[in-house]
Every structure is written in C-alpha cells, then in structure tokens.
Amino acid sequence: MIDNLVIVESPAKAKTIEKFLGKDFHVVSSYGHIRDLAKKNSGIDVEKDFAPVYEVPKEKAKVVSELRKAASEAKTVWIASDEDREGEAIAWHLAIVLNLDLATTKRIVFHEITKEAISKAIETPRTIDMNLVNSQQARRILDRLVGFEISPVLWKKVQPSLSAGRVQSVAVRLIVEREREIISFKSESSFRVTGEFTKETGNADNGIIKAEASKRFPNEDDAREFLKLCCNTAYTVGDVTVKPGTRSPAPPFTTSTLQQEAYRKLGFSVSQTMAVAQKLYEAGKITYMRTDSTNLSKLALAKSREVIIAEFGEKYSKTRQFKTKTKGAQEAHEAIRPAYPDNATVGGNNNEKRLYELIWKRTIASQMADAEVEKTTITIDMNNSPVKFSATGEVIKFDGFLKVYMESTDQENGDEERDTIPVVKKGMPLYYIYSIAATQRFTIPPPRYTEASLVKKLEELGIGRPSTYAPTISTIQNRGYVSREDRPGEKRQIKILNLDNGKITATTKQEVAGKEKSKLFPQDIGMIVNDFLIENFSDIVDYNFTAEVEEQFDEIAMGDLKWPQMLRNFYGPFHKTIENTLEKKDRKTSTRVLGNHPETGEPVSVRMGRFGPVAQIGNSDNGNKPRFASLIKNQLLETITLDEALNLFRLPRSLGMHEGEEMVIGVGKFGPYIRYKGKFFSLKKGIDDPYSVNMERALEIISEKNESEKNKIIKDFGEIMVLNGRYGPYLTKDKQNYRLPKGTDVQKLTKEECLKIIEKSDKTKKTS
C-alpha cells in the first residue's frame, strides 16, 4: 500500500512527476475530464435552477474504476489537476466520484513541472475552490444550452445534422464575412514607378540605389507623362536620414503561435502541428503543448542562458520574462519549450525533428539580445517635378537573436527587400541606370483565412481554448460550413512602361492573381446557417458574446455572482428567441431568382435543396415539371450568374457510341466525369472542360486510368484480390477490405492464406 496518491490530468505528466516525488507517492492520470453532462434531456434540469445531471461516459468507466481502487487504497489523495477553471472542475468531479471528503482532500497546483515547483506545491495544499468550480459549471451549462437548443432549430429550419455553438458559429461567421468582403471588392490599378540610381553615370560599381516614386499614377497616360519628365530631369540627393533602431525577439510559443508558425514555416495544418507536438511531449522532449502562457520556468531561463553563452557568447544573452497578453488566458502551464534546452536537435521522424527545432529556436531566441539595426532613408529630388523618389535600406549592426530565429508574417509577398544603401550626401547628383519602369499594380482584396490565421483571430477575440482550436477547425469543415482548398487563380495582363536611354517602350506581362493555397472557403450551407444565426440569434454570434459571458464567469469565480442567477438572466430571453424562431420563421432556402430562360422565358432560380445547392428552370405550378441541376464545386448560390446556371443544364451530355456502349459526360459529387460501360473516370482538373471534351480525349483518359488500375493489383485470385492502397497492401473480397498482418510477404501470399486472414478478421469483428 502506498501512502500518497497524486492525480494529474495527463499520463505523460504523471510519469515525470513520479520521478520527482519519490517512493512514497504514486502518481496516476485522469485523462482529462471524467464526467460530463448527460446526453439525454440536455443533462440540465432548467426548472430546478439549471441543476446539472452528470454521468461518467462509457469510455471513461475503466479509468474511473481504476482511480477508485487506487484512491481507496491510499491514505492521502492529492489532486493536482491544472490551476484553471477546467482543472478545478476536474478536481471537484474526481472528489465526488471517488468519494473524497471535500474538506480534507488536498488540492495542489503547479505551473511548471520542476522539482522545486512540485515540492513547493506539496508543502502548500489547499481545498477545492467551489467558486471556481461553479464558474466552470456555468460555462459548461451555457455551452450546452446554446448548442443543444439552437442546433435542433437548424435541423427544422435549414437542414438536418447541422450544428451551432458559441465558438464554431463565430469561426464560420469570420470566414463568411471575409468572403463577402472579397466578393464585393473592386480591384483598382495604378502605376508604380521604380528606378535604380547610381552615383556615376553608367557605372554601378559603387552600388545601386533602388528607389520608388512618392506618387502612384492612376493611368497609363499619366505614368507616361511622368516618365517623360524622368527622362529630362537632373536627379539630386535630397534628405538623408540615418536612424538607429532595435528589433526584439518574439515571445516563446503558445499553442496558437506554434500553430501559426508551423503553418508558415513548415506548412503544417493545425491538427498536424498538434499531433506532432503530442508525440514530442509524450517522448519528454517538449513541455505541454496546449497552453496560453508565454511564461518560462526559472530553470528554463537559466538553462537557455547557459546554452546561449556557450554557443554565441555573453553579449548575445538577455534573460526576458514575457507577459501574456491574450484575452482570457488562464496560464496553467508554461510556454511550449524544449524540455532540455541544451538539445538543439532531437531524434524522431522528420516532422518531429523540424517542429522541435522550431520550438528550440523560438525559445532560445526569446532569451537573446535585441538586434541592432541602422535604417537609412534617402529621397531623390527632380528639378522638373515635385515628385520625389525614395529609398530605404537597413543594415544590421548586431544580429542578436536574429542569429537564431526570425518570426514569419502572414503576408505572402514577404517583407520588402531591404538593401544596404551606398553612402550619399545631400545635393549629390545621381543618375538612373538600366531603366525606370512604371508597372501596373492592382489592389488586392483582404486575404482569406488559413487554419492558422483563423486560430490567431479567434484567440484575439478570446474565443476557444488551446485544447479546442484544432477540433473547432475540424468541426466547421466536417459540417460542410467551410472547406480548405487551393485555387489556381486567374491570369491577367499588366502593363509596363520602360524608360530606357531616353526612350519609352510599352510592354505587357502576365501575372497570376488570386491564387490560393490551403485557404478556408465558406460553402453555401455555411453562409445560409450564418445568415440564419445572425437574423435570429445575433447576440450569440456577436464577436463580443464570449468576452461578455467570460466577465460573468469571472464574477462567479470571485464569489460575487451566483451561477444559477447568471444562467437565468441568459436563458430567459434566449429560450424565448428559440420558441419564437421555431414558431414564426419559414424554412431558409436562400432562393435567388437569376432571370428568365432566354428561349422559353421560364424563371431560372437557385436555392439550397434537399441534396445541396441546386439550379431550377421553371416552376411546378399548372402541372409543369421543373428541371433541376446541381451546382458544381466552387460555385456559390450568392454569386452564380444566369449564364453559369444555364450552363449546368448542358450536362450530362452524350459523346456518342463507342464499341456499342454510350459514353456520357457529367458532373457529380467529385467533379466532372466520363461514364462508360458502367464505370466512372474523372476528368483531369484544370485540363479538361466537361462542356467541350471530345470522344478522342475521353478514350485517352479511360486508357490511362485502366493502366494505373492494373498497377494497383498485386495478386488476383478472382474473388479475392491483393491491392496496393494508401496504407500499403490490403485484401479485398465481396467489397469488404481486410488488413494484412504485419510482416506478411505479399509476393508469396497464396489464396488459402488470404482466406485464413479473412476468416480470422471476420471472427474478431463479430466478437467485438
């Protein structure tokens, strides 16, 4: 029997702590929350002051019974869940479920996993803070009420299986509103004039000054007029300013900033970052990865300092403690940092190595000296125009933290080039070299969100927590509200005027505009649900809703507000709105009439139908039968035009007969396809146009597909086949797939062995 049982939330943490505490302590994990509101009847008795009905979910039964046993055998139970609202609630649920005495159960907390912090925690136990627990209960119940009362309204008024919630609905709103800004954005162009100057005419040996004119010109004629002036002017150096400046390192990683940087620097999705970080955490290589704190432990500060001095020297070291600025941060953990800062690299797979290195660099850089820079700005005057050229250059005098790490930005063009500028003096003559160019530039719409920039925005609004950013992003995609996509962009011509040796020549260049990679695009159903929520539940999807209820949760935590009172204030008007909406509002289809059919005069409209967005010609009145066609990918109800809608009815179309079978082109769930002999063949994205593709090209696609199909088959035993799949070889029989046992030599497989594997797999399936 062990005297002391310590319960923490994470098994990896349990392992580490047990090492610090010694033999008298047994440390176990609760694996997060152990109880939750019951699923049925919302788990809340609204009539009885919102009394919650808690139950242990099935997946947690085993953990709970093990915890019960361990607790009954220990003399003292210490609950060491995180020091925040959720952690306090976990402690309370544990106490109740394990039959512990609330008055005597020892509640301990630490914000960093170091021997010192843990020993100190053990010396200063407290009891469970019921005010904090109550603020969590209020939070939990409010979220349940919002989610489980609004979602069924959506099922009735929009579509089944949809969902709404305090966090996800705001996330969708952000994306929808950004898309509408982009839709209504009107791109304008102007001419930007740039030139390269030297101190001696025709000689670039003493350096080049790249400068831009202070004025942009609205059209080609104005730009040409200006270039004429440029041709006949004398250039002299105007003002020269040299300013010293410093740059400081970014704070250590939180969950949100790690997700952003891993996306920008490594191209990881939000969930991928979390999965890789989880691996590093479990291997003891980094601290906990779900945190909103930028705090580093004393130990980490000291270790980082040692590493920096050893590696770069004393003058590169500057110990800093960063204040967490994020709204609603609860700071139960440290920042995400290397467990051992002396390891600049670790083993593991490639992604683990890369993410670790990023974390190491960010942490180390945060403890390094500022970089010292010198910024030079010069202006270049013309003697026949008030327009000036200007150039800025930056010289790094001392690199400081830049030696290790530089944070990236979301701008795709990256930072403007910052060259060094040759030494010049006021009044000195300058000459343009090569050419002066007026280049047409288009204004660009606001950028679409990436997963990571959406997380950043949510964090700024104080919505969601480190543990929910990744799941929230998955949810809004799983519901079909938004979709992460690439777009090829559109080519456009830009005009360039070149002044070269006194002559102006005009050329055009092609550029691609609006190219997108891994961006979040709203889908029709997301836009419809968003509009429905804004029409009917504007309070809930307000960007400030979370911040406002958080203030009240804080009051509850301070003991200044009773939680049933808070919920009553909220629920009264909220529930009335629910009933009102159910009773009075029609089903939302978002129908748009686009115009009339050019030949028949029938009305053409689009709307959300039973199977998704649909275009319709004619109405079903007077016994007429309307015609229908589904919208295709990348078309929105909000922006589709009459012509585009009419085009949809040109498919499916027949290409004619080949070898006695009809070949048909259509568009399905997965894009344009060829149907031939009962099989489907996808048209090539970006290459084939379903409206114009011909029989010859179709046959090409079909034979290509058949060829690659052949490579997919490793062995063919008739009814059983061994195929090459995404996860390696597998078996297939009667449209059922089966995994192969590890270490199977695929080439030597016989039909009998395959049958055995299938039989075995069927058996285990039945028993489970």
Place this chain on the structure above:
DNA sequence: CAGTGAGCGAGCTTCCGCTTGACTT
C-alpha cells in the same frame, strides 16, 4: 465515390473543453 429535387414519417443528428489511443481502404 458520381443520374437524385413527390411526400410521409420514425429515428437520428448537436455544444465546449479536458485528455489519449485505436484505427485507418
């Protein structure tokens, strides 16, 4: 994995925030 759009109705869907595996066609 891909043609759907008539209507009815039973039974289902759903939240946020703490945690990991199990499993993948």
